Amino acid sequence: MASEDVVGKSTGESAVTRIVNLAEEAKLAREGVKAPGHAILSICKSLVAGGVAGGVSRTAVAPLERLKILLQVQNPHSIQYNGTIQGLKYIWKSEGFRGLFRGNGTNCARIVPNSAVKFFSYEQASSGILWLYRRQSGNEDAQLTPVLRLGAGACAGIIAMSATYPMDMVRGRITVQTEKSPYQYRGMFHALGTVYREEGFRALYKGWLPSVIGVIPYVGLNFAVYESLKDWLIKSNPYGLVEDSELSVVTRLACGAVAGTIGQTVAYPLDVIRRRMQMVGWNNAASVVAGEGRSKGSLEYTGMIDAFRKTVHHEGFGALYKGLVPNSVKVVPSIAIAFVTYEVVKDILGVEMRISD
Template sequence: MASEDVKTSESAVSKIVNLAEEAKLAGEGVKAPSYAVLSICKSLVAGGVAGAVSRTAVAPLERLKILLQVQNPHSIKYNGTIQGLKYIWRTEGFRGLFKGNGTNCARIVPNSAVKFFSYEQASKGILYLYQHHTGNEDAELTPLLRLGAGACAGIIAMSATYPMDMVRGRLTVQTEKSPYRYRGIFHALSTVLREEGPRALYRGWFPSVIGVVPYVGLNFAVYESLKVWLIKTKPLGLAEDSELSVTTRLACGAAAGTVGQTVAYPLDVIRRRMQMVGWKEASSVVIGDGRNRAPLEYNGMIDAFRKTVRHEGFGALYKGLVPNSVKVVPSISLAFVTYEVVKDILGVEIRISD
């Protein structure tokens, strides 16, 4: 009897232990998805904040860049960065420097959120495939693989928010003297959709796709590769215990932004000009051919390149590069550093480099 009682007791204990284990696993099963969702939300918030902070800081230079890109060469208003900013201040006041920034932030917040999150996911997927292909579970992403992950992230983010970028360009270009004015983001979207059709919202999308590959790809690849190199080599004592100072990370972001925008800038000019096609009232600011003040019509990306170079020379592909270069240094730097700082504040353990 005693033996049977012992066996019965052991059986009962075993059942209790099994039930406890099942409950624990069930609890973890419930907790894991909620934790994953929370982590995703935190990552998206960090990316959105990074985009808003970085873009607002350089809004005047962003507007001037677009005005330089599309101004009529036979009616020059903006001759350079300093003169251009002074002209905007004199003719439109302080608010003129930030015209279009609300639209820009409305676009850049989701764009930045999706871009950083997409990069993290693309990096994980590419790293998994790379480790599986090489058979080395300790393999790390190479600069080329980071370029690929950044390109994927840029394409996804740009495609998701492209209509906002299109109307942002038009809102930024219009002035107090424009014959026709869009009243805001939604008015611009509805007007373009009604008068020019849904395809107009994605005009210039193809050169944007091509341009985003080197731009965003190089941004992420250069930034992360520089960080990894500095952490491993520790030149001049810049890295301590696998950590870089905010100043060093800002410098890495500045280098990444400079490389990326220099390579991709001509495509950005073509994209912006193609976005203005169909807006007849933009003739005072969009390029004309000298004989006719109406804006040139482009039949595609190649045609836009050809006509721009033929009428204005190769240098036209780099119009607005100076203010763009000036803004890229703080913009990209602030975006990367703000993203990582906000994730630290929100308690997200994984950074983009991890």
């Protein structure tokens, strides 16, 4: 009889436990708390969406990306590329179709993880900043302001750029190689190994400081302008652009284009300096982009400030914006495509959280 009481008691406790567990699961579901497995899957989907967005957007504008870097680092005493149209024609004539996409494989190998980390980091940073903002303001319904979005975007840009910087560094060197230059690097991994072996680990992070400084306004403004512009359009609905609280793909592309234009214009001089610093220490850089100008000191920089000073002194202030035109033509569709692709892929994969959430 006693054993029956124990069994009955145990069975009753087990039933109660199951009921409590079911109640807890229901509560968590109502509050939007996801199980660990679901959260990990959601993170993976978010990273995939960011990677796809980066690969698609960068491949679409690869020829302009290569021309921009060639314009940034070419010696003013040995001009080969005089503008966007002429530069693209020259590459096509001298290197063929493949020349337009030289370095794109390495670029995608860098941009896919970079974009994945950047978008995911922005989501996490914006969520954390919003949580702190609501606690400090005491307003549980508060939303991110443009300044807070700028901060979240800056955090995301710094994390993503630092994580993938060595690949960006060697991608710049591979990109400036031409048919007439000695092929020192056969690919990304060969370039990484060669730079590390011949120039040391620190060489893989040449130009990192101007990159960090430049990524704050660039990525920060991209996210801040894109999200703020979307919010404004949804709330004000000018010209009837909003349907069912959603913007069309074309409207979102336009928002991304505006964000990309503002961000890249502010940060562009730092991008020029970064590229030039990345060429320092490369023995074949003179024959690739500097012609006979190495003796003129065009590639000898001791640091970011020295690079700014020598560039402006020898070539004028306008040199800080070399390649801006092809970069503008590139950035506008690239940023727009990246944002929209990211959101579309997340919709396809069924990820509930959007960057605007």
